[in-house]
Amino acid sequence: MDEVKHPKKPFIYYYGIVLVILLLFNFLAMPWLAQRQVQKVDYGTFLDMAEKQELGRVEVQQSENQILFTNKDNTVIYKTGMMPDPDLTQTLKDSGAEFEGEIIEQANPILSFLLTWVLPMVIFVVIGQYMYKRMMKNAGGPNTMMFGKSNAKVYVKSSEGIKFSDVAGEDEAKENLSEIVDYLHNPSKYREIGASMPKGILLVGPPGTGKTMLAKAVAGESNVPFFSMSGSEFVEMFVGLGASKVRDLFKQAKEKAPCIVFIDEIDAIGQKRDGRLGGNDEREQTLNQLLTEMDGFEENIGVVILAATNRPESLDPALTRPGRFDRRVPVELPDLKGREEILKVHAKKVRMDNNVDFSRVARMASGASGAELANIINEAALHAVRDGRHLVTQSDLEESIEVVIAGYQKKNAILTDAEKKIVAYHEIGHALVAAKQTNSAPVQKITIVPRTSGALGYTMQVDEGNHYLMSQEELENKIATLTGGRAAEELVFHSASTGASNDIEQATKLARAMITRYGMSKDFDMVALETVQNQYLGGDTTPACSTETQTEIDKQVIALIRRQHEKAAKILEENRDKLDELAKYLYEKETITGEEFMSILNA
Ligand code: ADP
Secondary structure (H helix, E strand, O other), X not given: OEEEXXXXXXXXXXXXXHHHHHHHHHHHHHHHHHHHOEEEOOHHHHHHHHHOOOEEEEEEEOOOOEEEEEEOOOOOEEEEEOXXXXXXXXXXXXXXXXXXXXOOOOOOHHHXXXXXXXXXXXXXXXXXXXXXXXXXHHHOOHHHHOOOOOOOEEEEOOOOXXXXXXXXXXXXXXXXXXXXXXXXXXXXXXXXXXXXXXXXXXXXXXXXXXXXXXXXXXXXXXXXXXXXXXXXXXXXXXXXXXXXXXXXXXXXXXXXXXXXXXXXXXXXXXXXXXXXXXXXXXXXXXXXXXXHHHHHOOOOOOEEEEEEEOOHHHEOHHHHOOOOEEEEEXXXXXXXXXXXXXXXXXXXXXXXXXXXXXXXXXXXXXXXXXXXXXXXXHHHHHHHHHXXXXXXXXXXXXXXXXXXXXXXXXXXXXXXXXXXXXXXHHXXXXXXXXXXXXXXXXXXXXXXXXXXXXXXXXXXXXOOOOOOOOOHHHHHHHHHHHXXXXXXXXXXXXXXOHHHHHHHHHHHHHHHHHHHOOOOOOOOOOOOOEEEOOOOOOOOEEEOOOHHHHHHHHHXXXXXXXXXXXXXXXXXXXXXXXXXHHHHHHHHHOEEEHHHHHHHHHO
């Protein structure tokens, strides 16, 4: 889409610079110039010149205690200090000079006037004009010179505008938004029956799921102007500027109606006004203005406001009440089918091998957002180029998923023989525990090639289909699988290594969530002991219980993990010969597939 940008720096900024230059010129350069025209001489020289009748005009400045005088032709001005000389008047009379108490003009009066007044003004105007013209050229319009103008980017329709077909998956969101498109095409249809469109629609979801894309697609489909601004662009250093930007944005939008206004990252201005000390006045004023504007325009004038955020819980309730952002469209992480479609959309942009299995790639990339999937395709294309090939193949895609999960292969990391053996047992430990439990995702690949993320190896498990719910048993199995690596090390080497730190972290997180949030502990029944914040941004939790209960939770987490650790150890002990065989095989091959693993296991 074409984009018209507006300038950032106010005009006054440039005038300020010019003013400072002028002041410096007047205070420093002018006195220096004036000084240069007066020559300082001693009293003897003055007397000599008087005697030789070489004086032109003389001015005796009693108050300054100095005598200013010129030569016969009045071309040079001299200055000397006064001496107690009672015969001074007589001397001057004898010299034939013109003398008086008046001030002698130190320089040509016209020149002096030009230098001190006219020249600065001319410079001021010329530089001002230059700046003005330059800014006009960038701005594209005279109205942008003022403070508090919104610098919303206006997307005008162009041939490459984003359409709904470019946004893969997200069918519910698209269905929801297509009603808006229909409304923008034909507002009267809705007006006649008395239905009113929501004024504001909030797109919420994790980063990279296509919220911005969807907003652009609405504009592209409905063929109307699209104003786009990020929430943070409203927040200025001076209180009140953000509010005036909001006013201006809505004024422009009303003039251009029907149109779409898109505010990205609205949480930057829409956060709850909690009235805490040191609150942000500017942000609150901006929010107030936004609330007022949204109330101010009538329904059905054809302005639809879309906003995106990944922190919906932090928004001010006044913003989300009916009549403002009253419709909320969730834009969630894509499911298996969605991931496959997104991969296909982006695969169109690169040259793909015909027999790429997108469904398999989509299954491997479980939990990836649209942006990550786009990145996987691009990484795969880069990988193909690096290998000097013209087509992107299945293996490029699989390698690039690993890059996204675990980083690049660390080619020059050299493990000692003993370390490599430990890592092989560790990974087979995970895989074996997973394979021997029912309800665990099948193993896809096991590798002990070190990665730049610091992982010395990993076991990739891939679910067959979509997974929306997890049972208590599945969660417990997952914890057991995570402890399997360490359990194998203990069984074989009778010692522990640092390699399990990531497993420990994940297992603890899962176990804690089971007890505090999923109600999977008998003692606490269905009581929420932790609350989740920022659901879409990592999902940090804060405890919501007494410290005594926290102590009890800790005890239960430990007990739960210990049970699973023991279970894993038992599984490995029972399959010790397979463990040795598989670990040896992995040690030699470094990377094995799920099929190889299963065939050895079942042999
Ligand atoms: P958000 O605004 O939700 O953070 P964006 O809309 O900016 O995410 O998406 C970032 C990029 O990710 C897009 O430019 C696009 O390449 C890709 N992407 C995300 N979701 C999708 C999707 N559903 N279909 C196709 N591409 C997507």
